[in-house]
Amino acid sequence: MSLPAVASTAAASTFLSSANPRRSSFATRIPAPLRRSLPCRLLSSSSSPHSSLAPVSAVASQAAAGEAASRKKLLIFDAEEDLASELAKRAAELSARFAAERGAFTVVLSGGSLVKALRKLAEPPYLEAVDWSRWHVFWVDERVVPKNHADSNYKLASDGFLSKVPIPAGQVYAINDTLSAEGAAEDYEARLRQLVKDGVIGMSPVTGFPKFDLMLMGMGPDGHVASLFPGHPVVNENQKWVTFVKDSPKPPPERITFTLPVINSSAYIALVVTGAGKAGAVHKALSEEENTSDLLPVEMVSLHDGELAWFTDKPALSMLSSM
Numbered sequence: 001m002s003l004p005a006v007a008s009t010a011a012a013s014t015f016l017s018s019a020n021p022r023r024s025s026f027a028t029r030i031p032a033p034l035r036r037s038l039p040c041r042l043l044s045s046s047s048s049p050h051s052s053l054a055p056v057s058a059v060a061s062q063a064a065a066g067e068a069a070s071r072k073k074l075l076i077f078d079a080e081e082d083l084a085s086e087l088a089k090r091a092a093e094l095s096a097r098f099a100a101e102r103g104a105f106t107v108v109l110s111g112g113s114l115v116k117a118l119r120k121l122a123e124p125p126y127l128e129a130v131d132w133s134r135w136h137v138f139w140v141d142e143r144v145v146p147k148n149h150a151d152s153n154y155k156l157a158s159d160g161f162l163s164k165v166p167i168p169a170g171q172v173y174a175i176n177d178t179l180s181a182e183g184a185a186e187d188y189e190a191r192l193r194q195l196v197k198d199g200v201i202g203m204s205p206v207t208g209f210p211k212f213d214l215m216l217m218g219m220g221p222d223g224h225v226a227s228l229f230p231g232h233p234v235v236n237e238n239q240k241w242v243t244f245v246k247d248s249p250k251p252p253p254e255r256i257t258f259t260l261p262v263i264n265s266s267a268y269i270a271l272v273v274t275g276a277g278k279a280g281a282v283h284k285a286l287s288e289e290e291n292t293s294d295l296l297p298v299e300m301v302s303l304h305d306g307e308l309a310w311f312t313d314k315p316a317l318s319m320l321s322s323m
């Protein structure tokens with residue numbers, strides 16, 4: 001499998017940009033032609049040192065030339081089945097590309113509804129076609145509970161996905177659940193640093209932070225991503241790779257989380273955000289009204305050199321005026 005050019009799915013695309021570089025927002029209006037009932041509709045935008053509003057073909061060629069470029073897409077699915085199919089296809093393509101390029105494929109998971117959306121990866125044709133021996137699996141955030149606890153993101157992913165695919169057990173990096181929140185965050189960062197030295201995890205030459213190949217993340221109704229909650233000081237952490245919270249507004253309270261600089265150094269992020277419960281945060285993140293003093297964590301997800309794809313549905317977009 002090879003990674004398709006960005007333009008290959010862009011027949012129904014348009015190009016939108018945000019005036020604020022700190023903000024990830026890119027969709028302002030959904031043009032009428034895109035509202036037809038395609039299984040998936042797509043809007044794209046790009047930003048690079050050379051152009052903030054480039055056609056998709058230009059984005060693809062910049063990426064091919066190895067230049068730093070940030071690409072954003074909004075994929076809107078009519079059915080959850082279609083979303084899960086496209087997510088599996090995209091993950092498998094990235095797996096093949098990074099396994100060939102680097103010999104390893106680093107995948108980062110969140111908890112929540114994201115895990116169910118991965119189920120098609122554990123089915124034919126992907127179950128047989130993907131080279132699972134190349135996969136190295138991490139968590140963008142984890143609750144500080146035992147690995148067999150009902151609240152554990154490791155357990156969620158293990159039960160719903162990892163137990164169904166042949167990834168070598170030594171390449172699944174759960175947190176050390178015998179440590180405190182502080183200790184677990186330090187320990188996880190130390191293990192990431194070792195894996196960078198070993199060449200398993202790449203480093204971003206642009207940011208100096210680790211560069212994961214694929215981050216698969218959800219977003220909470222309040223606009224949190226990972227365990228970076230609105231108004232919490234950890235959102236501003238810009239030195240550490242992994243930090244902790246002890247007062248998460250979403251239970252359980254103690255968690256460890258990747259920091260924004262690590263998230264924003266990724267090569268590809270799939271942000272899976274569906275359902276009417278997310279519509280308020282989606283509206284704030286994707287509407288034209290920009291308020292720089294009050295950014296939600298999801299609005300601060302902005303890749304330095306990579307592609308951010310929102311996997312969404314109409315209920316999640318229902319507060320955008322043109323939907």
Ligand SMILES: O=C(O)[C@H](O)[C@@H](O)[C@H](O)[C@H](O)COP(=O)(O)O
Binds near residue numbers: 218
């Ligand atoms: O451990 C966690 O709580 C998650 O990692 C969290 O960041 C989650 O991804 C969002 O809250 C979205 O969850 P839903 O998709 O279930 O709403």
